[in-house]
Amino acid sequence: MDGFINIINQASSYIIPLIIVLIPAYALFRKVKVYEEFVEGAKEGFTIAVRIIPYLVAILVAIGMFRASGAMDYMVTGLEPILSIIGFPPENLPMALMRPLSGSGSLGLLSDLVNQYGVDSLFTRIGATMYGSTETTFYVIAVYFGSVGIRKTRHAIIAGLLADMAGALSAVYICKLLFT
Amino acid sequence: MLNYIWFAMIAVSVLVGIATGRIDAVTDAAFNSAKVAVELAIGLIGIMALWLGIMQVAEKAGLINALARGIRPLARWLFPEIPDGHPALGSIVMNMAANILGLGNAATPMGLKAMQELQELNPEKDTASNAMVTFLAINTSSVQILLPATMVGLIGAASGALFIPIIIATSVSTIVAITAAKWLEKRKAFIQTPPSGEEA
Incomplete structure (x- = not known):
């Protein structure tokens, strides 16, 4: 049981970096302009936080x-x-x-x-x-x-x-x- | 509802503060909390921007729609008002997945994106829709499987024993949350006034 918990908790430190790299990788493969789209999406962060x-x-x-x-x-x-x-x-x-x-x-x-x-x-x-x-x-x-x-x-x-x-x-x- | 709770908390605080001679502490707490609220929101900007940027890339790549199609049966039952293939479903799934994995930093931006998409479907812009309340109820009941990092930091290795009780307790609270949201949305006191809330 303890080993299982350890594995899950260890895995969690890889999840975020993997999400950050795999999503743009797949998008690039689908011919998406990843940098421009990232910036477009990121713009909303400010307005939502202020609201x-x-x-x-x-x-x-x-x-x-x-x-x-x-x-x-x-x-x-x-x-x-x-x-x-x-x-x-x-x-x-x-x-x-x-x-x-x-x-x-x-x-x-x-x-x-x-x-x-x-x-x-x-x-x-x-x-x-x-x-x-x-x-x-x-x-x-x-x-x-x-x-x-x-x-x-x-x-x-x-x-x-x-x-x-x-x-x-x-x-x-x-x-x-x-x-x- | 929130009007009464909010006023009651403030009124009781001032009265109790006067009675116990802690009125200065109450005043300090009011100003301090206001400052903390802004700091919290400002601190959120960067993380929000990062995740919303990644989400935008995922959406353009068709990943969000694929995800939304995958969980259609469950989502149809939980959120009957959301049309098939609507991006709100994808964001809701991403939010839940992040919660389950204990990625609180990622869950909030995705949850707020889901709220914006749900707002597009909402007939009354200042009033919560059924789908919004169900979504929030699931969120507040916390669906995580991984132990919260803050808790593990405090309790250390002994937190391993808490794995099972937490999963059971969080499942109970999630089931109660969904049941309560679904049952209350049809009660007279809470039903949404425009015709959209009348069917079913």
Whole structure:
């Protein structure tokens, strides 16, 4: 198993350079003017990046204020009794709440779990599984919708948060099943 | 939806900040986050340009269309609104492939390209289409198979044991994401108003 993981992780360092060379190679074979087309496509990079700025500011400011005010900590304290009923460890609640909001925040929480409980503890494993199994929902929604100027997001947030919740709960139960 | 969540987060932050005497920290966080947001976006320009350039070359070579044709059955079910052979399907597949391989840097530009192509098919330009929400739900639930490099950096060799639990948890969250997006898109509260959303 470990060997297999190693091979996959090693292979990943070749994927990007291979994509960068093989696509133009094939295109050249198909008589595409690769340099001119590359530049043409690259032009869009600037406009898209600039277009997402207001959306990103709106989302990141709200998240930053929420964390700095201590509201996040109160939310954790308030939810603890409910979660203990379903067997959800309170040590992993901050991660479950932080994961959809902030990538760097949840990475910080993961390193906190590692420091407090060690890399082999159940809490670290549950936290790491949560970290690895979902994405930063609010960031993705702000960037993706922002890039095309969509302001009415309909059911996107509910669907994203339901997926995050399902990921967090399955992280708890799978790790408990496998590691205890 | 986002209007209420956004306002609630800001209002609660200010109230809690005043109550706990951390109002200065809240103000700092607001200004700092605004700065970070711009830095993030600016930092994205170069990587975006690189991948969008490669994507353009792939498209002109006919690779994107070939890819889109290959996954037609799955895509037809996930995104019934996208016509056959539309370039949006190719970009969506490229984005998913990059996510699965853990190539976050490559996934974002391809995902944003897919959003632009989906926007061309969108009847209401300021409102998300069904295909967009389904695509985003899959993206936020993360479909990766490789372990995130940041996590491996923190946990080291012990992260090998997490391979299986992460694949199971991410599969569960992806299935829930697709089911939720598909079910919610037909509910009264969320259905798209123009006739395009009425069939099926």
